[in-house]
Amino acid sequence: MFKRSPSLVQQVKAHLKQRIIRVEFQDGRIPPEAELAAEMGVSRNTIRDALSQLETEGVIYRRQGAGTFVNQAGLLVKTRLDEIIPYETMIREHGFKPTVRLVGVDEITADPKLAANLNLPLEARLIVAQKLFLADERPVIFSCTYIPIDLIKQPYDVEDLRAPVYQFLSQFCQQEFGYYISEIVPVMAPEWLVERLILPPEKQVLISFEELGHNQDGEPVVMAYSYFRDDLIRLRLVRRQAQ
Amino acid sequence: MFKRSPSLVQQVKAHLKQRIIRVEFQDGRIPPEAELAAEMGVSRNTIRDALSQLETEGVIYRRQGAGTFVNQAGLLVKTRLDEIIPYETMIREHGFKPTVRLVGVDEITADPKLAANLNLPLEARLIVAQKLFLADERPVIFSCTYIPIDLIKQPYDVEDLRAPVYQFLSQFCQQEFGYYISEIVPVMAPEWLVERLILPPEKQVLISFEELGHNQDGEPVVMAYSYFRDDLIRLRLVRRQAQ
DNA sequence: CAGTGGTCTAGACCACGGG
DNA sequence: CCGTGGTCTAGACCACTGG
Numbered sequence: 001m002f003k004r005s006p007s008l009v010q011q012v013k014a015h016l017k018q019r020i021i022r023v024e025f026q027d028g029r030i031p032p033e034a035e036l037a038a039e040m041g042v043s044r045n046t047i048r049d050a051l052s053q054l055e056t057e058g059v060i061y062r063r064q065g066a067g068t069f070v071n072q073a074g075l076l077v078k079t080r081l082d083e084i085i086p087y088e089t090m091i092r093e094h095g096f097k098p099t100v101r102l103v104g105v106d107e108i109t110a111d112p113k114l115a116a117n118l119n120l121p122l123e124a125r126l127i128v129a130q131k132l133f134l135a136d137e138r139p140v141i142f143s144c145t146y147i148p149i150d151l152i153k154q155p156y157d158v159e160d161l162r163a164p165v166y167q168f169l170s171q172f173c174q175q176e177f178g179y180y181i182s183e184i185v186p187v188m189a190p191e192w193l194v195e196r197l198i199l200p201p202e203k204q205v206l207i208s209f210e211e212l213g214h215n216q217d218g219e220p221v222v223m224a225y226s227y228f229r230d231d232l233i234r235l236r237l238v239r240r241q242a243q
Numbered sequence: 244m245f246k247r248s249p250s251l252v253q254q255v256k257a258h259l260k261q262r263i264i265r266v267e268f269q270d271g272r273i274p275p276e277a278e279l280a281a282e283m284g285v286s287r288n289t290i291r292d293a294l295s296q297l298e299t300e301g302v303i304y305r306r307q308g309a310g311t312f313v314n315q316a317g318l319l320v321k322t323r324l325d326e327i328i329p330y331e332t333m334i335r336e337h338g339f340k341p342t343v344r345l346v347g348v349d350e351i352t353a354d355p356k357l358a359a360n361l362n363l364p365l366e367a368r369l370i371v372a373q374k375l376f377l378a379d380e381r382p383v384i385f386s387c388t389y390i391p392i393d394l395i396k397q398p399y400d401v402e403d404l405r406a407p408v409y410q411f412l413s414q415f416c417q418q419e420f421g422y423y424i425s426e427i428v429p430v431m432a433p434e435w436l437v438e439r440l441i442l443p444p445e446k447q448v449l450i451s452f453e454e455l456g457h458n459q460d461g462e463p464v465v466m467a468y469s470y471f472r473d474d475l476i477r478l479r480l481v482r483r484q485a486q
Numbered sequence: 487c488a489g490t491g492g493t494c495t496a497g498a499c500c501a502c503g504g505g
Numbered sequence: 506c507c508g509t510g511g512t513c514t515a516g517a518c519c520a521c522t523g524g
Contacts, residue, residue, distance in 0.1 A: 007493065032509065043495045048510085058422065061461050064510045065502035071461035077424060082325045084484050166484070179301065180482040181320055185473055186429040186448045205429045205448055211482075218304050218314035230428055237480075239423040239454075241327050241409070250512065275490060286514045291491085307491045308521035 008042050013050035015040070020059060020070050030060060030068040058238050081237040084180060086164045087133045087141050087226075094233055096135030102162050103196070104130040107149065114146055117212050118220050125149040129161040132196060139197045140233050143226040151175060151221060165213060165222050178216040180224075182209050187227070197229055207235060251285050256293035258283070263302060263313050273303060273311040301481050324480040327423060329407045330376045330384050330469075337476055339378030345405050346439070347373040350392065357389055360455050361463050368392040372404040375439060382440045383476050386469040394418060394464060408456060408465050421459040423467075425452050430470070440472055450478060 002011045016036075019025065030036075033051070037044040051068060054060045058074030078093040079085065091098035110124040118124075126146045133141040145165050151173040160168060166177035189197070189204040197206075206227045213222040228235065245254045259279075262268065273279075276294070280287045294311060297303045301317030321336040322328065334341035353367045361367075369389045376384040388408050394416040403411060409420035432440070432447040440449075449470050456465040471478065 073461055082482055084482050182480045182482055184478040186450045188448050205431050207429045218316055235427040237425045239325055239327050239425050
C-alpha cells in the first residue's frame, strides 16, 4: 500500500489526515491502533508515531482506555508559530494572495549586537536583504535578513535573496538550516516602517520577531528581524503542558 | 538502575540532561545510542525517545552517520513559549523572585466574544480572576482569566484562584486541561494597565496573549488575557522546520 | 569500510475507561 | 471484565559519515 520513501510514518499521517478532512470518521471516533495497523499493513508503532504527530498538531486527541478522536477545531489552526513557514505560505493560509518585494540588498559592517549574536568579529561584513510581503497587494510583513558574507561560498544573483533564508543558506552557503531561536518583541513602528507598511495612525503598534537562525550543528548563522501587521496576519500558537 | 514510574524515557532524559549540564561530555560528544542503552540497561528505543525530546528542546543535535552532540547554547533558552509554564516559574527562570497578587475576582455576564469562543449563551455567567505577577517586587505580568461558572462543580475559596487555571480546572471543575490556542497581539497599554504595571511613558507597548484553553476533549473551557512587560520578561521560542 | 543515527517490526505487558 | 491507548523490548535493516 505504501512506498518506502517518504517514511511510512509520514505517509500514514498524511493518509489519516485526509480521511479526517473528508470526515470519513462520522462519529469522530478513529479506529483502534491495532485495526489501523492491520488495515494499512504496518506495525502499530508506525501508526502510533503518526497519531502522535497529529495529536501535537491538535487534529486528534487520545484518551487512554477510551480511544482516539477527531478534534475538528484543531483543523482551524492554520499558522502554527512553532514551525518555520515561508511568509508567503502564511499569507496564503490567511486567505490572501501573497507577493514578495525585494526592496533592498546592501552590504554592511557588523554592529555590536549582530557580531555578538553571530559570533563574528566587529569588522565582519554582512549582506542585508530587506523584503516586503503583501497580502492581496496590501503590505503586511517587513523583514530584514542578515547573512555574514564569509558564509557565502557560491556566486549568487540578488534575486536569489527573494527566497526564504534557509533556502539561500543551503544553496549558496553549504549550510543546512536547523532552527530559529526567536524573541517576540512589541514595538512602536518607527517612521520608516510606517511608510513601508503604510500604517494608519491607530495601527502603529507591531509585533517584531528577532530571530537567530542556527545550522544543524547549533551554530548561529543568520539573523532576521520581521515586523507584522497584526490586523491582517494573526500569530497563533498551540501551547501544551510541559512533560 | 531506574524505577518504573515516572516513565523510563523521562528518567533517561533527566539523567542525560544532568550529565550535559555537569559537562560530563567534555568533547561535546554524547556516546552512541547502543552504548547508552547497554549502560543504563534499557532498550535503544527508550534512549532514542529521550534523545529526541532533548533535541526538540535544543539541548543536543544529531547527525546521521556522525553522532549525537551537545548544544550548550540550547541550555540558555529558558522560556520556551510552546510549553505552558506557570508565570511564577517563568519569572524565576529569568532570575527574579516571583510574587502573585490576586487583585480582583468578579462575576460577570459573557460578552459576545467570550460567548462565541467558549461556546456559551450570551447570558452565561463567568468568574473573572485578575492577577498581577511581580519580579523582585516589580510588576511584570497582568492576567485576566475567565471561567464559566457552570463549569465549577465544587465549592472553592477565592484564594484557590491564585494558582494557575489548569490546576483550578482539575480541582474544582473535573476538567483535565489539554492545550491553549494562543494569539499573540501587540497592544498600546490602556490607562488602567499603565497604572497596574507602573509603566514608564516609553514602555507602554506590550505583548498580549489571548488564550483559549481547551480540555482534553478539545472543548474550549477557559479564556485568558495576559500582558507582559517585555523589558523584564523576554518571550522566546524555538522554531523548527515543518515535517 | 566500520560505526553512527534513522526507520520499522512483532510482541509483551501495563494502566485506564466503560460497560 | 474487555478493549483501548501507553510503555518498553530486542532485533532487523537502511542511509549516511568519516576515515
